[in-house]
Amino acid sequence: MKGYGEEILRMEDVCKVFDLGGGKMLTAADHVNISLHKGETLGIVGESGSGKSTLAKILTRLYSATGGRILFHGEDMVSLKGEELREGRKHIQMVFQDPSTAFDPKQRVKEIICEPLLNYGLIDKDDVEDKAKEMLRAVDLPEEFADRYPNNMSGGQRQRIAIARALVLKPEIIICDEATSALDMSVQKTVIELLHKLQAETRVAYFFICHDLALANMFCDNIVIMQHGKVVEKIHDLTEAKDPYSRKLLASVFTIEEGKNKVLPDELFG
Numbered sequence: 001m002k003g004y005g006e007e008i009l010r011m012e013d014v015c016k017v018f019d020l021g022g023g024k025m026l027t028a029a030d031h032v033n034i035s036l037h038k039g040e041t042l043g044i045v046g047e048s049g050s051g052k053s054t055l056a057k058i059l060t061r062l063y064s065a066t067g068g069r070i071l072f073h074g075e076d077m078v079s080l081k082g083e084e085l086r087e088g089r090k091h092i093q094m095v096f097q098d099p100s101t102a103f104d105p106k107q108r109v110k111e112i113i114c115e116p117l118l119n120y121g122l123i124d125k126d127d128v129e130d131k132a133k134e135m136l137r138a139v140d141l142p143e144e145f146a147d148r149y150p151n152n153m154s155g156g157q158r159q160r161i162a163i164a165r166a167l168v169l170k171p172e173i174i175i176c177d178e179a180t181s182a183l184d185m186s187v188q189k190t191v192i193e194l195l196h197k198l199q200a201e202t203r204v205a206y207f208f209i210c211h212d213l214a215l216a217n218m219f220c221d222n223i224v225i226m227q228h229g230k231v232v233e234k235i236h237d238l239t240e241a242k243d244p245y246s247r248k249l250l251a252s253v254f255t256i257e258e259g260k261n262k263v264l265p266d267e268l269f270g
């Protein structure tokens with residue numbers, strides 16, 4: 001089994017309460033405590049509405065937390081503002097479920113991939129072509145794709161472009177929110193293999209949000225199970241789940257007693 005390194009991110013009692021109007025409040029994150037280590041793949045599973053995407057959006061600062069702390073290398077991200085916040089955001093990137101809606105159809109692939117670098121003023125316009133080609137190679141796509149538009153590509157290819165863009169700032173964490181869910185099984189497998197390869201090369205850590213419990217169990221080092229905004233339990237292997245809610249969630253996927261034969265990534269991809 002692969003090892004992973006020091007703690008890079010820690011959520012402490014993170015809360016998010018939405019004001020739904022008319023005096024109604026909804027707690028989408030309820031005192032969440034999660035830590036993530038260098039090179040770790042941490043799965044987040046749970047029923048629809050359990051708060052998985054809310055956590056992802058808090059981490060990428062699309063939502064601000066109502067309470068709690070998010071420590072990145074020991075520094076509280078929640079209090080960052082202005083230039084510090086802009087800098088802090090570089091380290092955590094995201095890949096969404098449906099990249100077709102995330103891309104501007106009028107942009108060429110090279111502009112899409114290098115957009116984060118351009119936004120941060122980290123690349124010369126003249127170097128965009130070369131950098132895009134380098135990133136395309138990293139995600140196993142042909143260099144010629146640099147001049148294409150995202151619409152005339154397959155879902156799997158578009159997701160590779162999204163991964164290339166997420167990687168271009170050399171983040172320490174990539175959040176994959178159902179990033180492979182829209183792909184068919186064989187394409188999903190190749191994208192998972194790519195994520196695995198990129199992690200071996202860069203030691204990036206993943207938050208892997210996923211409806212597919214069997215896939216999460218196979219790909220992730222550890223898994224957090226969520227319900228109603230709370231962490232129910234954190235385990236290494238879903239088949240070891242003890243909490244009644246987790247076991248109910250799993251019963252639809254695994255025969256728990258028979259579930260000892262988890263396929264580790266090394267065996268799967270080796």
Ligand SMILES: Nc1ncnc2c1ncn2[C@@H]1O[C@H](COP(=O)(O)OP(=O)(O)OP(=O)(O)O)[C@@H](O)[C@H]1O
Pocket residue numbers: 018026027028046047048049050051052053054055
């Ligand atoms: N901007 C918002 N305003 C109000 N409520 C919201 C908002 N975003 C999410 N919620 C609510 O917060 C709860 C958690 O939503 P979230 O999207 O985090 O769930 P999820 O676990 O990602 O679900 P799914 O598996 O369906 O993607 C849900 O009840 C949702 O309706």
Ligand SMILES: [Mg+2]
Pocket residue numbers: 052053054177
């Ligand atoms: Mg979601």
